[in-house]
Amino acid sequence: MLHIKELTLNIPDTTKPRVVIIGGGFGGINVARKLSGKEFQVVMFDRQNYHGFWPLLYQVATAGLEPDAIAEPLRKMFDEDYEDFHFRQVKVTGINPASKTVSTLVGDLPYDFVIIATGTKSNYFGNEQIKKYSFPLKQVPDALNLRSQLLQSFEQANMIKDPEVRQSLLNIVIVGGGPTGVELAGSLAEMRKHVLPNDYPGMDFSRMNIYLVEGLDRVLPPMSPESSATTKRYLEEVGINIKLNTLVESYDGEVVTFKGGEQIKTQTLIWAAGVSGAQVAGLPPEASERGRYLVNHFNQVIGFPDVFAIGDIAYMKTEKWPKGHPGVAQPAIQQGQHLAKNLRHIIRREPLEPFEYFDKGSLAIIGRNKAVADLPKNMHLKGFIAWMAWLFVHIYYLIGFRNKLIVLANWVYKFFTYENGTRLIIRPFLRKDDIAGQEFVRKQADLD
Amino acid sequence: MLHIKELTLNIPDTTKPRVVIIGGGFGGINVARKLSGKEFQVVMFDRQNYHGFWPLLYQVATAGLEPDAIAEPLRKMFDEDYEDFHFRQVKVTGINPASKTVSTLVGDLPYDFVIIATGTKSNYFGNEQIKKYSFPLKQVPDALNLRSQLLQSFEQANMIKDPEVRQSLLNIVIVGGGPTGVELAGSLAEMRKHVLPNDYPGMDFSRMNIYLVEGLDRVLPPMSPESSATTKRYLEEVGINIKLNTLVESYDGEVVTFKGGEQIKTQTLIWAAGVSGAQVAGLPPEASERGRYLVNHFNQVIGFPDVFAIGDIAYMKTEKWPKGHPGVAQPAIQQGQHLAKNLRHIIRREPLEPFEYFDKGSLAIIGRNKAVADLPKNMHLKGFIAWMAWLFVHIYYLIGFRNKLIVLANWVYKFFTYENGTRLIIRPFLRKDDIAGQEFVRKQADLD
Structure with missing residues (x-):
């Protein structure tokens, strides 16, 4: 060894x-x-x-x-x-x-x-229980793990007897209303509308609830109040349940309890609340x-x-x-x-130059034709033009990053069509042995 | 739960x-x-x-x-x-x-x-030790796991003190000279020649040994003797060490012992020997x-x-x-x-029709311009024309399979260039806790 x-x-x-x-x-x-x-x-x-x-x-x-x-x-x-x-x-x-x-x-x-x-x-703010049961989204394995969890939940929701447990599989709770939470919520809403009904013809995806939970009084707190308000409206239009001024008290892998006492049964709590x-x-x-x-x-x-x-x-x-x-x-x-x-x-023993940040603005995307942008000089874009700006910026940086036109073309193609061909359930880590459905996953894989 | x-x-x-x-x-x-x-x-x-x-x-x-x-x-x-x-x-x-x-x-x-x-x-023929320590190649997670193992071995070979241990990281032993073993060996040889020297400028990849071990007296035993002979020559041209008439006796994760007593130190034994x-x-x-x-x-x-x-x-x-x-x-x-x-x-209570197999022939690829094909009527192709046939057949079936021209274009692009952009180390399963380097992998990932 x-x-x-x-x-x-x-x-x-x-x-x-x-x-x-x-x-x-x-x-x-x-x-x-x-x-x-x-x-x-x-x-x-x-x-x-x-x-x-x-x-x-x-x-x-x-x-x-x-x-x-x-x-x-x-x-x-x-x-x-x-x-x-x-x-x-x-x-x-x-x-x-x-x-x-x-x-x-x-x-x-x-x-x-x-x-x-x-x-x-x-950052789980010291809550070991949340760290244990929630799904983070910081690294590639996290993203693959969350993808498998989401798809596995739909597979299981399709086979569950108890309607209450089915609902807990179809409740997705995203904690954190920053860019990651907002863009993830928007992307899940598109998946719910355009992809999942084709994949699971017998299932009623109007029962799939996507919650976006934010501790402050608006989504996208780092952006302008105008963009926050627009984003909230967009998210509501695509059917996201937004809970502002709401903090998570605990999550035991089955039920999330908010400060104030409200509870939601969910098998998938995504933690995008802080770093x-x-x-x-x-x-x-x-x-x-x-x-x-x-x-x-x-x-x-x-x-x-x-x-x-x-x-x-x-x-x-x-x-x-x-x-x-x-x-x-x-x-x-x-x-x-x-x-x-x-x-x-x-x-070279020359004098140092102080750093000055050139703020190019910030962008967030909720869905097709639904994006917001804060530009310098207090300019705010929304709708189609902000969406085009989002696409342009990301394509521009991806070109520099990947330097491969064909990969980029593939990306644009996947992004514009709903032909997401990558719905493969490949668990990168089975490190959370006691999360929902792991008994099933482990038995399927003959790991027990 | x-x-x-x-x-x-x-x-x-x-x-x-x-x-x-x-x-x-x-x-x-x-x-x-x-x-x-x-x-x-x-x-x-x-x-x-x-x-x-x-x-x-x-x-x-x-x-x-x-x-x-x-x-x-x-x-x-x-x-x-x-x-x-x-x-x-x-x-x-x-x-x-x-x-x-x-x-x-x-x-x-x-x-x-x-x-x-x-x-x-x-099929490990009942050898639990080989099952435990070797890398199979049957499923997507197997392939991702093997990829991570190979890349991780190169990372570690670059940091090892003992030249003997370094050599055991650079010895790749493929057991099984069927299509999987042959094509994998060929692909590793291309990687060794075109990709790895750029990625690891300080390392001497002439020391990387790829062994292909087959129990019978020729590689690709299901194909014609002509194609077997050509394949053997191609594999030797790209620097594969072929061991025919050789059976594995044991493998403890460090040393593979062949029947007859010869031993090779290797951290990576790939099991493509039987199903x-x-x-x-x-x-x-x-x-x-x-x-x-x-x-x-x-x-x-x-x-x-x-x-x-x-x-x-x-x-x-x-x-x-x-x-x-x-x-x-x-x-x-x-x-x-x-x-x-x-x-x-x-x-419909109609008479059944007996199945008759229409043999379209078989193909195997070793590298650029190096392929073999057995066609009906005892025809055999090799070299550039067999390679073109291999490409054509795989592209043809992938079109039917994926039905996406752009994905296909991407595939052809990746295949023809050496721009493999996917050398990401993402372990899909950490199920082999005691294989080489897992202590390192686990500590890196803070899993201990």
Whole structure:
């Protein structure tokens, strides 16, 4: 048996300054791309071997796309034009600023500069029961698992005796009214209308209820009140049950109880309610606030000039963004690109340039011709034009990301038709042994 | 928690004859398609919710294709034009000819005709150790698991200290020189030459050894000696180590020992050495021979006029095929179509027509411009023309199967370029806890 202790990082020695990037998300890949050249040795660590285009992850969960449409192997992204770039699929266990080393599962590596670009993880606010029974939507395996859960629920709803249990299979509760929750709800509504009635001719999908639960008083709280109001109307038009000002008290895998006492029986609770920074051990508590690293305008973690944080894990307080930048792709991309420039300044002993966020606006999609956009200068779009803007932006970024016209054509084709051909039930992990229906799944697979 | 006992099959009552089809493979879908109409109620059971184009499964294992390119949801295949067709994703536990019922995990169903189209499963010849440690290649999750294992091995080989352990990660042993083993070996050789050196610039892939082990004295034993000889030459040209007349004695997850005593250290043993019929409980032993159901020329199981078997699970002895038809897609497809005709004859009290297999020949691919074909009348093709024939046949069947030009274009594009974009490590099942590197995988995923 191969033990971890037999592994080593195997990074070549170098006389160039070594930049260690922790995380291959939007921030990590952009700083790595811009550092390409002869000046640095770049080492990237990630637990996964791929970069994900996470804004479309919900499409994997609703069987609209396969993982390869939204994820790209990191080794492939950095394979040819990137000299002295080294990827290792390994988990980072800590940073040691005193010795200037990064610790991983398989050994330590000295750094000259380390960039924390680890993003966020699901936040269950300490509720272990919810963590155990709910379905998160942060990673590719999560999306595949949720997809299997949804399809399996329909299969079982089609075979259940007790109407009350059937209803609990047909009740989908999404907790969290941010972009993930809203786009997932919209996509499930389209599935309910256009796909499922064909697949399950004997079933009455008017009984399928999609609940969207939000603790604040509006959906899409990071967007403008105008877009929130439009989104709420769109969601209601496609038949989503919205519960605002509602917090989850508990969920035991069968019944979700809200603060206030209301209950819904559901076998599928999707947790999109919050994230917290995926922090790395080794920096003192005063370097963080609310789970994010406090950084100056050069993305340096306060007190540690050789340690940088970018993207969702960074907390840069500016006059315009006193609570930090929004937790979306753009700040991560821009900070990554900007930091590469500043690292060059550092080794050339030039003055650093402060980061300034260029807000391109934000978008959310609910369904065909139903989208909202907040643009700079307080402009708001909705309806067909916002939908076209959403498509354009996503196609534009996917072109850069995938660089493959035919894959893109395939994506557009799948997106515009309702020919979702990917409704395959393939459980990626059976890690939740006691969730609904697992007895059935396990017996089907002869795993018992 | 939802228990199996709360489920029921929920098939509507009918006055039409009810045909129960067990299995949604090539045989099952073809009989179901041809039975479409007003004369029968058709019920199909399968443990998976999809039909797979298994001749291309090895492409999923070598990251050439994603599962959706080779698998199609059964509900989608039969969604619109098929009246009174009922699919249930449920495991069949037995047939009771006395009561004319089929038993499933969730209840029994009376039948008028039952068609066993369950195909084959991996045969480990009773060796539990090999079953535990080797990687099969029969199902979509198998292929995804093998893909992850291969990619993970390369990641680890890149980080290993001990050169001997590194070599055991770079030794891939395929047991079984039939079509699956040969095509997988060829595909791995292409990966080694065109893909891996770009992905792992620091690694020396001339050290990656691909062994193909066959118990008989030639590869592709079902094909002609001419094609076997050509295939052997092709495999050697692309650097496959072929071991003929070699049987596996044991494999403990680290070392494979052959009968005769030779040993190879490998972390990845792929088991493509044999299959046995996936039989269903309930028929007496005399209805079977070598794990397959003995059927007459109408595919009726001997002694049970209402029980039919088609495809790999059927053993029809004919003058031309005394050992039964070959275990490939064509006999299953043709028997399925033919049986539908005979079922109509039965209910119309017309005489039955005996099945006659139209042998279209067989094909295997080793690499670009390297393929072999045995055609009727003892004709053999090889090289570019056989390769074109292989492409044409697979494209032809995929068109019928997927009915989507753009998906097909995508497939052809991926096939012809080396732009395999699907090298994502997503373990579908962590069911082998003690195989090589699982400690690492589990710790990476925080599963411990």
